[in-house]
Amino acid sequence: MxxxxxxxxxxxxxxxxxxxxxxxxxxxxxxxxxxxxxQDWWSSISENEKQAVEKGLQDAEAGKLNSHSKARQLYDKWL
CATH class of the missing domain: 1.10.287 (Helix Hairpins)
Known part of the structure; x- marks a missing residue:
């Protein structure tokens, strides 16, 4: 309050x-x-970033996803 x-x-x-x-x-x-x-963040990112986002959305729609535990294995050294 x-x-x-x-x-x-x-x-x-x-x-x-x-x-x-x-x-x-x-x-x-x-x-x-x-x-x-x-300003919309979409208009402020590069063309490569837009393509990466679009690819990620397509992969998600196609079910090409990794579990949280798999992501932790892949990126654990940076977390």
């Missing part, structure tokens, strides 16, 4: 601050930040 109050307090603080900004360059920076936050 306390965390929620802190979040609401911060939001109100930002709203008050935003209402006083007269510098267009600061406003544009805030708008750019908002755009970055709303």
């Amino acid at each position: 306390k965390a929620e109050l802190n979040i609401q307090s911060k939001k109100l603080e930002l709203i008050q601050w935003l209402s006083t900004i007269e510098d267009m360059s600061v406003l544009n920076k805030i708008i750019d930040l908002k755009k970055q936050e709303n």
Whole structure:
């Protein structure tokens, strides 16, 4: 509950601050930040990464999956 109050307090603080900004360059920076936050991760990854994700989805749909224990065996040295 306390965390929620802190979040609401911060939001109100930002709203008050935003209402006083007269510098267009600061406003544009805030708008750019908002755009970055709303950007879909898919459009920010490389073509190779997209292909790897697509292949993984195809493998999953085809039932080509490894169990958790098999994955632990394969990657244990990095975990």
